[in-house]
Structure formats: C-alpha cells, structure tokens
Amino acid sequence: xxxxxxxxxxxxxxxxxxxxALERDPxxxxxxxxxxxxxxxxxxxxxxxxxxxxxxxxxxxxxxSAIVGTAVGMCFRGFRPxxxxxxxxxxxxxxxxxxxxxxKLHFRSRGRVRMPLTVRVPFGGGFGGAEHxxxxxxxxxxxxxxxxxxxxxxxxxxxxxxxxxIACDDPVLFFEPKRRYHVKGEVDLxxxxxxxxxxxxxxxxxxxxxATLVAYGPLVxxxxxxxxxxxxxxxxxxxxxxxxxxxxDFGTVAASVRRTGRLVITHEASQTGGLGAELAAGITExxxxxxxxxxVRVTGFDIPYPPARMEQHHLPDLDRxxxxxxxxxxxxxxxxxxxx
Amino acid sequence: xxxxxTGPESGGKSGEPFIQLLTxxxxxxxxxxxxxxxxxxxxxxxxxxxxxxxxxxxxxxxxTALQRQGELALWPPMLxxxxxxxxxxxxxxxxxxxxPSYRDTGVAWCRGAEYADLVKVWRGNAPSSWDPYRxxxxxxxxxxxxxxxxxxxxAMAAKFEGAETATVTYFGxxxxxxxxxxxxxxxxxxxxxxVLFFCQNxxxxxxxxxxxxxxxxxxxxPPGFGIRSLRVDGNDVLACLAATRESLERVRSGAGxxxxxxxxxxxxxxxxxxxxxxxxxxxxxxxxxxxxxxDRLGAYLxxxxxxxxxxxxxxxxxxxxxxAGLREACTSLPEPGGLEVFDHVYSGPHAVLExxxxxxSRYLAGFEAAxxxx
Numbered sequence: 001x002x003x004x005x006x007x008x009x010x011x012x013x014x015x016x017x018x019x020x021a022l023e024r025d026p027x028x029x030x031x032x033x034x035x036x037x038x039x040x041x042x043x044x045x046x047x048x049x050x051x052x053x054x055x056x057x058x059x060x061x062x063x064x065s066a067i068v069g070t071a072v073g074m075c076f077r078g079f080r081p082x083x084x085x086x087x088x089x090x091x092x093x094x095x096x097x098x099x100x101x102x103x104k105l106h107f108r109s110r111g112r113v114r115m116p117l118t119v120r121v122p123f124g125g126g127f128g129g130a131e132h133x134x135x136x137x138x139x140x141x142x143x144x145x146x147x148x149x150x151x152x153x154x155x156x157x158x159x160x161x162x163x164x165x166i167a168c169d170d171p172v173l174f175f176e177p178k179r180r181y182h183v184k185g186e187v188d189l190x191x192x193x194x195x196x197x198x199x200x201x202x203x204x205x206x207x208x209x210x211a212t213l214v215a216y217g218p219l220v221x222x223x224x225x226x227x228x229x230x231x232x233x234x235x236x237x238x239x240x241x242x243x244x245x246x247x248x249d250f251g252t253v254a255a256s257v258r259r260t261g262r263l264v265i266t267h268e269a270s271q272t273g274g275l276g277a278e279l280a281a282g283i284t285e286x287x288x289x290x291x292x293x294x295x296v297r298v299t300g301f302d303i304p305y306p307p308a309r310m311e312q313h314h315l316p317d318l319d320r321x322x323x324x325x326x327x328x329x330x331x332x333x334x335x336x337x338x339x340x
Numbered sequence: 341x342x343x344x345x346t347g348p349e350s351g352g353k354s355g356e357p358f359i360q361l362l363t364x365x366x367x368x369x370x371x372x373x374x375x376x377x378x379x380x381x382x383x384x385x386x387x388x389x390x391x392x393x394x395x396x397x398x399x400x401x402x403x404t405a406l407q408r409q410g411e412l413a414l415w416p417p418m419l420x421x422x423x424x425x426x427x428x429x430x431x432x433x434x435x436x437x438x439x440p441s442y443r444d445t446g447v448a449w450c451r452g453a454e455y456a457d458l459v460k461v462w463r464g465n466a467p468s469s470w471d472p473y474r475x476x477x478x479x480x481x482x483x484x485x486x487x488x489x490x491x492x493x494x495a496m497a498a499k500f501e502g503a504e505t506a507t508v509t510y511f512g513x514x515x516x517x518x519x520x521x522x523x524x525x526x527x528x529x530x531x532x533x534x535v536l537f538f539c540q541n542x543x544x545x546x547x548x549x550x551x552x553x554x555x556x557x558x559x560x561x562p563p564g565f566g567i568r569s570l571r572v573d574g575n576d577v578l579a580c581l582a583a584t585r586e587s588l589e590r591v592r593s594g595a596g597x598x599x600x601x602x603x604x605x606x607x608x609x610x611x612x613x614x615x616x617x618x619x620x621x622x623x624x625x626x627x628x629x630x631x632x633x634x635d636r637l638g639a640y641l642x643x644x645x646x647x648x649x650x651x652x653x654x655x656x657x658x659x660x661x662x663x664a665g666l667r668e669a670c671t672s673l674p675e676p677g678g679l680e681v682f683d684h685v686y687s688g689p690h691a692v693l694e695x696x697x698x699x700x701s702r703y704l705a706g707f708e709a710a711x712x713x714x
Contacts, residue, residue: 029500055500061530066489066523073493076437076478077501081493093519100483101490108467108479111684145685145693169687200691247692 005186013155013187014044014120014176017162018082022052025080028166031058031067032084032120041086042122042181064094071117072101080116080166088123089132089305095140102171103146115146117171118162122178123151124218124268126315128308135305136269141173142246142278149245150199151175153220155185157243164199172199175245177218202249204256208238211262211328214253214279216242219266219316226321237325245275253279254286261292262328266316271299298324356557358603359583360573364631366639368578377582383646389430389577390641391655393422393634396446398659400608402666403445403459407612411670412462416443420575420607423633424540425510426450427580428602431588432508437498438477439491439509441484443540447510451475455662455669465673485511485518488537492524495535495597506591507535514545516561517553525565528597536591537562537599538584540574542606547619559601567597574602575633605631678704 008016021028030045036059039046049057060067064085071081085091091098098119105113125134141147148170152158158176165172197203205220206227215223220241227237238256242249257263263283265276280295298316306314326333361369361378381389400418407415418425425446432438432450440447445458448470457469461480468479481487491509498505515521516539528535541558543550554561559571568590572583580602587598605628609616641647682697 029497061523061526063523063526065520066492066527069486069489069520069523070493070496070527073439073490073495073507074497076472076490076494077497079497096483096486097489097520101486104467105479106687107684109472109684110466110468111687113472113478114687148686247690249691251691 005188007184008155008187009181010155010158010183011042011044011181013159014162015046016187016189017159018045018048021163021166022048022056027078028080028082029056029058029074030082030084031060031071033060033062033086035059035084040084042178045084064090065097068094068097068102068119072097072105072115075115075117076113082118082120082166084120087133088121088135088137091121091137098141098147099144103144106170107146114169115171116169118165118174119171120174120176123175124177124179125305125311126179126218134311136267136300138175138245139269139274142275147171147173147246149173149175150243151177151217151245152243153177153217153241155187159187160191160193160196161199161243163193164196167193168199175217179218180221200244200247200249202240202242202244202252205239205241208236208260210236210260211264211325212240212253212256212260213237213321213325214240214242214263214265216245216267218268222318223266223321226318226325229318230322230325235325235329248279248282250282250286253283257283257287258290261290263295264298264324264328265295266298266321268300268315270302271297272302274299293328293330296324296328356571358571358573359579360576361578361582362576362636362640364636366636366643368640374582374586377585378578383644386641387646387651389426390637391658392426392430392449393577393637394655395659395662396426396449397422397634398663399458399666400445402663404612406459406667406670412459413464414611414613415462416611417608418443418445420605420628421540421542422446423577424574424580424602424604427577428538428584431581431584434476436476436506436508437494439487439507440477440480441487441511442480442482444480444510448477451477455666456673459666459670460673463670463673465676485515485521487511488515488521488524491535492528492533495528495533496531499531499534504592506588508538509535510538510540512545513539513541513543513550513553513558514548516558525562525567529566532596534591534594535597536587537597539599539601540604541601542604544606546610546614557601559599562599567599569599569601571601571603574604575631575636577633577637
C-alpha cells in the first residue's frame with residue numbers, strides 16, 4: 001500500500017489529529033483558555049472553533065480546576081472532552097480534579113462511569129520561557145493510579161497518538177514537547193488508527209548493541225543525535241522512545257537491556273522520584289543478571305526550573321547524555337573515581 | 341416575591357429574611373408566588389413527605405447505631421436536614437442528574453437508592469454505592485465542593501446537546517469557601533448552564549461555624565456571579581419543595597443557573613468520629629430543636645386532621661421496616677475478594693497493574709496451598 005505523506009510541523013500534526021477526532025465523534029469537545037478565537041497561545045487549535053463551532057471548541061474562563069472539573073462532568077454525560085492546559089506549570093490548580101476525580105471515578109463507580117478525558121499539556125523547557133512555563137510535571141501523574149500519560153516525540157506520533165488518547169476510555173495526560181512544536185516531519189494523514197502501534201507501546205528509535213538509551217518527548221531528538229555522535233566513536237547505542245509514560249513499557253526496555261546489558265535514562269524533569277527512578281528500579285528487578293553496570297540517569301536537577309539564561313545548565317543535552325553513556329560503559333567520565 | 345420570615349443568625353447579621361411557608365409551630369404561611377408550586381400537594385402528598393422524612397431520619401439513626409455496633413466504619417448523620425433533602429429531592433424529575441456530597445442520604449432515598457446503597461461505602465465494601473445511571477445520581481463526593489464543577493460540566497454538556505434536563509448539585513456551607521465552588525459559579529454563569537446549586541447551610545463545617553465561611557448570607561454571593569439566588573427555611577419541607585420546583589423550572593427553561601441556600605442545622609456530629617460537645621453550645625441545639633423539620637410538618641398535619649392513629653401507625657411501620665431493611669442489607673453484604681482491589685482502575689488492559697495483580701495472586705495462592713496442606 002502506498003501512502004502519500006504530508007510535510008508539516010509537530011504543532012500542525014496535533015491540530016490535524018484534533019480535527020480528525022472532532023470529525024469522527026460528535027462527543028469530542030475541546031475546552032481551554034484561548035483555544036477558540038485565538039487558536040491557542042501555540043496555535044495548536046488554530047481554525048478549529050471556526051470550523052466546529054463554539055460549543056465544540058470552547059473558550060473557557062481562566063480556571064484550570066474548572067476546565068478539568070467540568071470536563072469530568074461532561075464525561076458523566078458520555079462526552080470525550082479534550083482539555084488544554086496552557087502551560088505545564090499551570091496544571092497544579094487542576095491537580096485535585098485530575099488525581100482525586102478523573103483518576104478515580106472509573107474505580108469509584110465500579111466501572112460504570114467512564115472518564116475518556118484527554119488533558120493536553122505543552123511541557124518542558126529549552127525555549128527561554130518565564131517561570132512556570134518550562135516545567136516537566138509528569139512524575140506527579142505517573143504516581144497516580146487511574147491516569148495514563150503519553151508523550152509523542154515526532155509529528156507522525158503526535159497525529160496518531162492524540163487521536164488514540166481521545167479514543168481511550170481512561171483519562172490520558174498528553175504531554176506535548178513544546179520546544180519541538182516547530183519541528184517538521186512527514187505525516188501520513190490517512191494513517192489507520194487500528195493498525196498503528198498501541199498507545200502504551202515504546203518504540204526502538206535506533207537499534208544498537210552497546211547500551212540502551214531511553215528518552216521521551218523533547219529529548220528523543222537529542223538522544224538520537226547523541227547516538228549518532230557516539231557512533232562516530234564506535235559506540236552503538238540503542239535509542240528507545242518510550243512514548244507511553246504510564247504505563248511504562250517495561251517489556252520493550254527490558255528486552256533491549258537484555259541485549260545491551262546497560263541502561264541510560266534521560267529526561268528534563270528533576271530526578272528524585274522521577275520516571276528515571278521507576279524505570280531504573282523496574283529494569284533492575286527484571287534484568288539484574290543481565291546488567292553490566294547500574295542504570296544511569298541523566299536528568300534535570302532537583303531545583304525549581306531556572307531562569308532562561310540558566311536553563312542550559314539544567315537541561316540534559318547531547319554532551320551530558322554522552323557523559324552518562326561513558327559512565328554506563330565504564331569509560332572515563334565526569335564522575336570517574338568518585339566513590340559515592 | 342415572598343413574605344419573608346425571619347431566619348436564625350447565620351452567615352452574616354441576624355434575622356436575614358428567608359422563604360418560609362410553614363412556621364416552626366406548623367402554621368401554614370400563605371405566599372402568592374411560591375404557593376402556586378404546591379398546588380398539587382394534597383393531604384396524601386403531605387403525608388407522603390412526612391413519611392419520607394420520618395423514614396430517612398430512622399435510616400440515619402439506624403446507620404449511626406450500626407456504626408456504634410461496629411458494623412459501619414463511619415457514618416455522616418443528616419439528622420436535622422430532612423426537610424432540605426426531602427423537599428428538594430421530591431422536586432426533582434427522574435431525568436434530572438444529581439451530584440451530591442456525602443451527607444445526602446435523604447436525596448439518595450428520593451432517587452430510589454436501595455438500603456445496601458446507603459451503607460456499602462461506609463461499611464468499606466466498595467468505593468461507591470449506587471449505579472449512577474440507574475439513579476441519575478453521581479457517586480457521593482467527599483472532596484468538599486469538587487462535585488459542583490462536575491455538575492456544571494454535566495449541565496454544559498446537556499445544554500450543548502439541546503437537552504431540557506436540569507443538573508442539581510448538593511453541598512454545604514463549608515463548600516462555599518472552596519475554589520471549585522466559586523469556579524463552578526463562574527463557569528455556570530458564563531455558559532448559562534442549566535444547573536441548580538443547592539446549598540444546605542447546616543451552620544457547621546465540622547467545628548467551623550458558618551460565620552467563619554461567610555460574612556454575609558451565603559445566598560448573597562451568587563448574584564455577584566450573575567446567578568439568581570433564593571434563601572429558604574431549610575427546615576420547612578414545603579418551602580424547600582416549592583423553591584426547588586420553581587428554580588428547576590427556571591433552569592430547565594434556559595434561564596441559566598440558580599442557587600438555593602437552605603438554612604438548616606446539623607443536629608448531630610459531622611460524622612460518628614466527631615464530638616460536637618467540644619465546640620458547640622448545647623443551648624444552640626436545644627434552640628434548633630424548636631424548629632425541628634419533622635415535628636413541624638407533624639404539627640401541620642395535626643392541624644389539618646391528617647395525623648390520625650392509623651397514619652401514625654403506618655409511618656411507624658414504614659420506618660421500622662426501613663431500619664430492619666438497612667440492617668439486614670448492611671450485615672449481609674458479601675466480603676469483597678482480595679483481588680477485587682485491582683478491578684476497574686482502568687477501563688482496559690494495563691500491563692504494570694496486571695503484573696502486580698499476578699504477583700499478588702501468587703502470594704495469596706501460597707496461603708491457600710499452606711492451608712490445604714495442613
């Protein structure tokens with residue numbers, strides 16, 4: 001089967017996916033701040049209110065708890081609301097509605113009330129944002145039973161995964177790597193959702209032999225570049241794009257680590273209690289006798305997200321990832337000789 | 341609109357007016373506006389309201405007894421709030437959708453909840469009770485005020501669909517301090533959502549008196565959001581019934597959201613774990629006893645010649661049957677199985693959780709094997 005693809009940005013791919021979801025199901029509804037007339041501060045919903053009306057693409061008052069809380073109520077009536085939280089750091093006022101309500105209502109109601117809610121969260125830094133505009137809050141939600149969380153890393157995944165998230169009967173946090181919104185790629189707009197990889201499945205982005213490098217969202221392109229640089233030195237890295245943050249696809253990562261014997265995990269979010277910790281523990285449990293070195297985490301530090309001119313010190317980049325790769329391979333690295 | 345009665349001190353300065361159709365002594369007060377909403381309330385229906393109130397009071401007392409006897413882990417008594425809950429609950433249409441708090445036993449009774457539904461949660465057998473789509477009533481909400489947003493969203497969705505149903509949410513005076521409650525009023529007004537906010541101002545949020553929550557009557561607040569508001573005597577079942585019917589009619593007709601503050605009193609503790617003698621003047625309770633919602637309607641029935649021995653026997657028998665039914669339903673609830681904890685966390689497969697369930701089932705099987713070998 002030949003398919004014609006379309007060259008578009010990451011942001012346009014999400015827009016196209018939302019449009020497909022709105023076309024397919026009259027119960028799909030978008031709600032958020034500035035998403036209608038303006039098309040969203042990132043223009044992700046550009047043109048959708050014009051085409052689908054103000055009752056399907058709803059400009060809301062400025063209240064995140066109410067955006068999510070009213071969406072929960074809409075789920076009771078069989079709707080599939082898609083909330084936009086304008087920036088990662090604005091999600092906390094909605095925390096109770098996500099953690100105590102959306103996450104628990106299917107369980108609380110013994111499966112009678114479904115919560116097919118999608119919460120789109122532009123997340124992460126690297127673009128010089130003001131305070132509260134560059135955060136990576138995903139770990140709070142990975143710790144919450146009842147929620148799912150995903151993060152696409154390329155336009156094709158963005159197009160497909162946003163539709164899969166909306167079609168999912170559980171609440172899904174959809175973390176969009178906002179610094180990659182303008183990255184272009186080929187998107188198959190006729191992609192068959194049923195034939196696409198399941199939402200909870202990780203993907204081997206680049207096969208390799210010497211170590212497994214796991215990333216998601218904004219750091220997948222960085223990890224890929226790191227693997228290319230490592231290849232120049234004769235090191236073969238297997239790069240895995242997690243795609244799903246909750247549940248984690250331990251099967252794909254474990255199978256890789258059993259081949260490579262080494263695991264490096266990278267994310268922008270701070271380290272303690274983060275996704276890297278959970279992945280390292282879970283892989284160690286599953287692959288202890290295959291590991292040649294303790295898993296290595298290359299992450300943001302345990303600090304409030306720093307001001308724009310300091311963020312390059314906080315964010316893992318190609319060199320910090322390669323330093324972590326050196327560590328896991330037992331090569332000279334910044335921590336060589338350090339006991340603790 | 342109504343000839344105002346005189347409310348007790350609550351939520352602001354004393355003597356704030358409210359709608360009262362039945363005085364504490366059981367004397368009917370004529371009201372040209374609200375009386376028309378009671379045109380169908382004949383002797384049989386008055387007796388029905390009385391029997392409802394006595395029955396839910398008896399259920400409430402039996403549940404408190406079940407807690408004291410160790411059959412329930414906890415119970416939140418609604419003693420004293422029977423008129424607010426039965427009056428408003430009997431005003432609802434079956435297709436209306438209700439988002440309640442945890443103290444709305446009387447409303448659940450009106451919606452057709454079964455005995456087991458009323459105690460299952462408090463015995464700890466299940467995370468919620470009734471089927472929300474059988475009763476058109478969401479699971480009770482414990483996070484204060486969170487359900488007001490759900491009701492608003494449900495009403496927005498109903499409006500977007502063009503449905504002529506009303507959504508009603510129940511909450512207390514304490515909830516009016518919550519952000520969610522205030523955000524709900526903003527959203528309800530902005531989208532002209534067909535939702536009725538029904539506040540049972542029972543004077544106490546555990547130990548915090550309503551004066552800590554509100555410097556003005558709670559009913560004064562919604563107009564600032566652009567929401568029409570009524571203040572009613574919450575111990576007067578006729579006032580609650582008429583005001584709720586009238587407000588629901590407005591809501592269903594597309595006139596936008598409405599708010600009712602029902603001024604009532606929590607005669608019991610916050611829950612069976614609470615001790616109100618630590619923070620409440622006993623004279624206050626005695627004062628409120630003179631405004632008891634059940635006695636009030638009884639006095640009115642008496643004055644109307646509707647309170648004969650046969651009726652009283654019937655009411656007593658119905659209450660006894662409800663208490664016995666509640667006790668039987670409670671104590672015969674099946675014990676949940678260990679692996680049920682994993683059910684319904686997600687609507688579909690979840691690899692991480694399935695692995696945990698598999699491991700725990702193996703762990704449990706180890707005990708069974710050990711016991712089998714004994």
